[in-house]
Amino acid sequence: MTLSEEARERLADVVAHQPTKNGELQELWGMDSGSEVHQYLESELKEYYYRDEDSLICATPEATELVDGEGSDRVQTVTVSPLQARVTEVIAGPDAESQSVVSVLHALREAGEDPEVDEVRSALRSLADKGIVEVVQKTVPTFRLAVAREDVDVEVVED
Incomplete structure (x- = not known):
């Protein structure tokens, strides 16, 4: 555009x-x-x-x-829920292979969280709307960070 x-x-x-x-x-x-x-x-x-x-x-x-300009060192601040914050911590980085919702769910469970799959799907979609996570269409949608972790300052708001 x-x-x-x-x-x-x-x-x-x-x-x-x-x-x-x-x-x-x-x-x-x-x-x-x-x-x-x-x-x-x-x-x-x-x-x-x-x-x-x-x-x-x-x-x-x-x-x-x-x-x-490209390569900006400005850090974007986003306000997210506690689950969305955890997703940004465990999801694949921008240069890694994207993950399915179930893969992110398993990563969260390995990190000590126990959300429902629909909560993870919703968190991923919300983060994608904010431009923090990118959706990679395969047979099923997969996800990975759209930006480097150090380029985003995640602020958590309690529900």
């Missing part, structure tokens, strides 16, 4: 101010309402942002790389 100059500048604002709210971006961008911000995000920056569990606006790793 090719971004206009305005979209690139606004994406840089999202990266710099994340996690942020519609109201903060509304003020920064001189818009009339939070709805206008939401419409802009959805129409122009949809591939480059997500909302965390508190509905705050966050940039994807791709957005950070686009803004900072």
